[in-house]
Amino acid sequence: MTESDQLSITIPKLHRLETSEPLYKTLPKIKTVDWKSSFSPMVHAMVSINEIQNGSVLLVTTMKNNTNGNLQTNEATSILIQLLKNSVSNKFQLCDSDRLNMACQILGISADNGLELLNNVVSLARYLDIQYxxxxxxxxxxxxxxxxxxxxxxxxxxxxxxxxSKSIF
Known part of the structure; x- marks a missing residue:
């Protein structure tokens, strides 16, 4: 192959893009709900209900999100459960998660999103003989x-x- 047989490639000269706008947009800060502060007064009121006997079994559902966006409902549900477990009252016994998961499998209910649907939750509660x-x-x-x-x-x-209650941030 001779020099004249070789391909000649011309690389275009790059021009710098001049703009006053940043190349990326900054994402808005995500507000985080203070679930503990939001739920605490509600849990206090709940464990003070006279009509419910102490030691009653309670099934806590996964929070349903009816807002206009994404919300950390799993985190909210976990904090709500922790507040109920840590309350000084012995008003409620919470349904054991292993027992709940087993019942979900038996009844064919998805443990991931099936606990948002009221019909599923009531069916589970009846199956597990839970009062509330x-x-x-x-x-x-x-x-x-x-x-x-x-x-x-x-x-x-x-x-x-x-x-x-309005959520606290």
Whole structure:
């Protein structure tokens, strides 16, 4: 191969892009809900209900997200459960998670998202012979959600206690 047979490649000269705008946009800061502070007064009110006998078994559902965006509902549910476990009251015994998972498998309910659906939760509670269900819903604007907690009497499906609160950031 001779020099004249070789290919000649011309590389274009690169020009610098002149702009006053940054090449990337900064993401907005995500507000984090202070679930512990949001739930504490609600849990205090809940364990003070006179109509519920001490030691009653309670099934806590996964918080349902009815806001206009994404919300850390698993974290919220975990904190709610911890507050109930750590309350000085012996108002509620919480359903054991192993027992709950086994019942979910037997009844064909997804443990990941099936505990947001009230029908599934009531079926589970009846199967496990649990007296009460704590159903939680976040609603409104995801930046400032409202949280509603409801205690349902499993035998009748009646809401026997309910409280709504604005979340704390």
């Amino acid at each position: 269900v704590l159903y939680s819903i976040a609603s409104g604007n995801v930046q400032y959600p409202y949280v509603n907690l409801q205690i349902l009497l499993v035998n009748t499906g009646e809401i026997i206690w309910s409280m709504t």
